[in-house]
Amino acid sequence: MAETPPASGGPVKDADQDAIILWHVPLSRSMRILWLLNELDLPFSLRVMDLRSKDMREAEYEAIHPVGRAPALQIDGSVIHESGAMVEYLCETRGPHLGRAPGEEGRLGWLDWLHFAETIGQHIANLTQSHLMLRDPATRSLTVMKLETARLARTLRLVEQTVEEQDWLMAGGFSGVDCAVGWSVWTARRFVPLSPALQAYADRCAERPAFQRALPKDGEVVLYDRDFYEVSDA
Known part of the structure; x- marks a missing residue:
């Protein structure tokens, strides 16, 4: 369960070195990690950032994430900067039931979905x-x-083919890759209409209690301010 967050990121104090800390921009891809932390019911501290403010360009945050982006995750005395690596490490060390270990059946498919989330995410980012x-x-x-709109729609077809046949990306049920890809599908609906199968998958993700806890709190500055962004010829 998350502790009460400071208003923005700040330097990690010596006493905090063993704590799990997530630096997070509401509704951004860092929501993948917040969702997964909630699924794992881990104790962690949340540092909420405003993408449009100077917080992410200040020296304090630069010491944590030199590129000035989110997420950043402090865990086990180190800081991770890539959300895909965070999903893999969290599942490996805290939630093996949501991952697939090397040599385990389904490992290749699990890794493929984990990295495919970045393919979808790149079009969303653009x-x-x-x-x-x-x-x-x-x-x-x-x-x-x-x-980019057309590429995003085409990229989602692979997810659609899978969730037409089963509820989650892995045949064994919900896993960490649903946090990665599910956020992407749920966010993609702001830029492209979702097919019935994709919308149903996004709804299943959003109905999970851990997902609900990852949604922005009242008063938080969010990344998106519209439900749908249309490309206009004007």
């Missing part, structure tokens, strides 16, 4: 950049936005 970060429409490329 569309997020165009729609939200490039605030002056003159700086946006309509061609790129249309291409």
Whole structure:
């Protein structure tokens, strides 16, 4: 269960070295890790960041994440900067029931889904950049936005083929890769319409109590402020 978070990231004190700390931007891909931490019911501290503020460019956070992005996860005396690595390490060390160990049946498929989440996430990141970060429409490329929208829709087909046949990505049931890919599908609906199978999968993810606990709290500054971002020819 998460402790009461500070307003923003800060330096890790010596007394905190053994604690699990997540630096998180609400609704961003760091939500994958917050969701998984909740699924594992681990004690952790949450540091909520505002992507649009200077918090992530300050020296204190640069010492934690030199690239100035989220998530960052302190665990076992080290800091991890890639969400895919966080999912794999958390499942390996804290939740083997949500992972697939080397040599275990399903390991190859589990790893493939884990890394495929980044393929989906990259298209989401590009569309997020165009729609939200490039605030002056003159700086946006309509061609790129249309291409990325089409690529995102096409990328989701692989997930669709799987969840048409089963509830979760792995035949054995819910696992850590559903946190990675499920967040991507749930977020992709802001940029492309979801098929019935994909919408049902996103709904199953969102109905999980651990997912609900990962949603932004009242008053938190969130990444997205619309339900759907349309690419306009205007």
